[in-house]
Amino acid sequence: MAAAIEVLGVSKRFRINQERYSSLKERVIHLGRRKPPEDFWALRDVGFEVAEGETIGLLGHNGSGKSTLLKCIGGILQPTHGEIRTRGRLASLLELGAGFHPDLTGRENVFLNASILGLSRRDIERRFDEIVDFSELHPFIDQQVKHYSSGMYMRLGFAVAVNVEPDVLLIDEVLAVGDEAFQRKCLDRVRRFQRDGRTIVFVSHAPDQVRQICDRAVVLDHGRQIAEGPPAEAIRTFRESLLGHAPDAAPAAGEGDEEGLGAAGEGGDGAQPAAAGGRSRPVRITGVRVSHPAQAERRYLLPHEPLTVTVAFSVERPVEGAVFVLAVHDLEGRLVFGTNNLCEGLVFDLAGEGEITFAFDAVPLLDGTYPLTLGVHSRDGGTMYDWLEQEHHFEVMNPTHAWGAVAMRATMTASGAVTVREEDPGPRRGPGGRAELQQEDVR
Amino acid sequence: MSAPPTTVVTARRGALEQLNEVWRYRELLAGLVRKELKVKYKNSTLGFVWSMLNPAMYLVIFYVVFQLVLRAGIPFYAIFLLSGLLVWNLFATAVSSASTSITLNASLVNKVYFPRAILPLASVGAALVHFFLQCVVLLGALALFRYSVALSWLPMLVPALVVLLLLSAALAVTVACVNVYARDTQHLLELALLAWFWLTPIVYQYEIIADRLGAGPLPSWLALVNPVTPIVLVFQRTLYATVSATTEGAPAGIGRMGGGEGLIRILPDASVLWYGRNLVIIGFVSAVLLVLALRLFARVEGNFAEEL
Numbered sequence: 001m002a003a004a005i006e007v008l009g010v011s012k013r014f015r016i017n018q019e020r021y022s023s024l025k026e027r028v029i030h031l032g033r034r035k036p037p038e039d040f041w042a043l044r045d046v047g048f049e050v051a052e053g054e055t056i057g058l059l060g061h062n063g064s065g066k067s068t069l070l071k072c073i074g075g076i077l078q079p080t081h082g083e084i085r086t087r088g089r090l091a092s093l094l095e096l097g098a099g100f101h102p103d104l105t106g107r108e109n110v111f112l113n114a115s116i117l118g119l120s121r122r123d124i125e126r127r128f129d130e131i132v133d134f135s136e137l138h139p140f141i142d143q144q145v146k147h148y149s150s151g152m153y154m155r156l157g158f159a160v161a162v163n164v165e166p167d168v169l170l171i172d173e174v175l176a177v178g179d180e181a182f183q184r185k186c187l188d189r190v191r192r193f194q195r196d197g198r199t200i201v202f203v204s205h206a207p208d209q210v211r212q213i214c215d216r217a218v219v220l221d222h223g224r225q226i227a228e229g230p231p232a233e234a235i236r237t238f239r240e241s242l243l244g245h246a247p248d249a250a251p252a253a254g255e256g257d258e259e260g261l262g263a264a265g266e267g268g269d270g271a272q273p274a275a276a277g278g279r280s281r282p283v284r285i286t287g288v289r290v291s292h293p294a295q296a297e298r299r300y301l302l303p304h305e306p307l308t309v310t311v312a313f314s315v316e317r318p319v320e321g322a323v324f325v326l327a328v329h330d331l332e333g334r335l336v337f338g339t340n341n342l343c344e345g346l347v348f349d350l351a352g353e354g355e356i357t358f359a360f361d362a363v364p365l366l367d368g369t370y371p372l373t374l375g376v377h378s379r380d381g382g383t384m385y386d387w388l389e390q391e392h393h394f395e396v397m398n399p400t401h402a403w404g405a406v407a408m409r410a411t412m413t414a415s416g417a418v419t420v421r422e423e424d425p426g427p428r429r430g431p432g433g434r435a436e437l438q439q440e441d442v443r
Numbered sequence: 444m445s446a447p448p449t450t451v452v453t454a455r456r457g458a459l460e461q462l463n464e465v466w467r468y469r470e471l472l473a474g475l476v477r478k479e480l481k482v483k484y485k486n487s488t489l490g491f492v493w494s495m496l497n498p499a500m501y502l503v504i505f506y507v508v509f510q511l512v513l514r515a516g517i518p519f520y521a522i523f524l525l526s527g528l529l530v531w532n533l534f535a536t537a538v539s540s541a542s543t544s545i546t547l548n549a550s551l552v553n554k555v556y557f558p559r560a561i562l563p564l565a566s567v568g569a570a571l572v573h574f575f576l577q578c579v580v581l582l583g584a585l586a587l588f589r590y591s592v593a594l595s596w597l598p599m600l601v602p603a604l605v606v607l608l609l610l611s612a613a614l615a616v617t618v619a620c621v622n623v624y625a626r627d628t629q630h631l632l633e634l635a636l637l638a639w640f641w642l643t644p645i646v647y648q649y650e651i652i653a654d655r656l657g658a659g660p661l662p663s664w665l666a667l668v669n670p671v672t673p674i675v676l677v678f679q680r681t682l683y684a685t686v687s688a689t690t691e692g693a694p695a696g697i698g699r700m701g702g703g704e705g706l707i708r709i710l711p712d713a714s715v716l717w718y719g720r721n722l723v724i725i726g727f728v729s730a731v732l733l734v735l736a737l738r739l740f741a742r743v744e745g746n747f748a749e750e751l
Binding site for chain 2: 023024025027074075077078083084085103108115120144
């Protein structure tokens, strides 16, 4: 298949001036006294191809150059070296409503915005109704956009962007903004684009989203491309890169606490905690044990059985306020549950070797394999000591007829003119209509 | 669907590729011109009438100052003034609004790709629309005075307008990108345009300058170095059409310096060839300037998103 996007040896240099003069007057005044600008390479010799119809993820921590690369692909920035070839019309979901003029009506802005995205007037007229339908802004379309709420603004921008039917769609973490309904709509639309065989470039620092959406991923680290391949592999490399160095932009302290599961960074849009500088790790996870009472007879748990996860560690030097994190995922990469000792109201000061135990007296889950992510980071979330990304897991087998993700204990009763007979639920059936509703029986 | 066009993003681009791209985005150019016009008059009751009120006001002021106070003695001064003022307004509006076209659209430039040269060119387009609106005022004045224009010269207006657009575009593109790097260009430009206006024979007649220069040590063609002048002259020659006039017993005024007794010379009494030659020279210069401006633009436009 033909390549929709070719990124050929792209480098991008930014000049960082200590003082930046944006007026002629300042330039004249400071003539000859200018410090030479410092070079900062946001991208270094990045190259890959994206086949038509493929969804590729760009992964990287903050400041890794992924947004710069996306802007280069979008033509907003020009690479210093190398070139990027794109086939077909390109639209990006990073400019929702960019270029809307507040004084113009919604209708006028639709026309203007769509023509900025490269649509001809005739095309826009043909799609206009669809755009308005999608935005659900019928009654307001002839009002000036300045009277719109920010949600309406975004809806209209999104409606235009997705309805120009681009051959290549660039998405820059928009899925992290907006309310849930909007995010779902975005994701829905992304899936439709995938079914239609369009090419998507998806930028994220949330590995979960990349795992869910992308066919392939490219990992950037300080402007260099450190991995390219299937999402699972790329995500592992991405995690390793987080452990291997301290990113220069340390995330704000407290962010980790705020999110409760800050260090996991899973699904959240907070900054990734920086890993410990260099290879020496003050705290090391030396072993993990996942156990349940019946493990002698079977590998799996039944719903509502207890589970114990024990993390053994050793420290090089005493560490105050270490945070141990446990996160449960499902196989699609969705975060099911996460906690750490701060959430439980405990502070751990580590002095030597030891074990931390997470004990659950009941795991209310139905069938599935649940990978576990375990990690330990500093109290402010700024330093990640050790991290085991989904290296351990547990399984749950659901012997009942109930379906779904969570095992809820249900008791059905009847009153009024109902005759209740007991019957064997019979062989297991999948989810179905109301008639198939069966009584939940966990035992 | 035909084969989708391939876009290449790289640091090296020529002026020709750029023009080609502008052409591909011509619908956007039209859209931006429409936007600029709509936005300008969106919240005003009079709307487009404002475009016409501006030259009308100038007309009144200059008429009072030059005809009644200073007694310049130019007959049908309104028409003389308007035929030059229209040219100037197109030029000045285009260039000054182009100077902020990129900085004011920073949100667009930072987020969407389109050939950036479209922005200053849209300013020129909007100025052209204003020009046609203001022509209505001129037509009104012509009708009011039952004034007859030089019909045989009318075709000359087309090349004159084309040259004017070339010149405006060249300057518009230049100041637009310079203003990104030196934001006070727009203020400097206003001063420059003010001086430039008075250097152009619009409120006074060309012959005064030519005569003065001819009398002094400087050659008289120096009056034509101002690239707007030849264009203004063609408009004046065509629409005003009066090369010289006799004044009866009018007191000595500023308009009478070079003329003989009672005779006031207004426009060069030369053939179409002389006017045409000047136009061709300016046109050529403007075309070269435009190509240079586009090349400059292409060199710096890649950094716009970083500078804004």
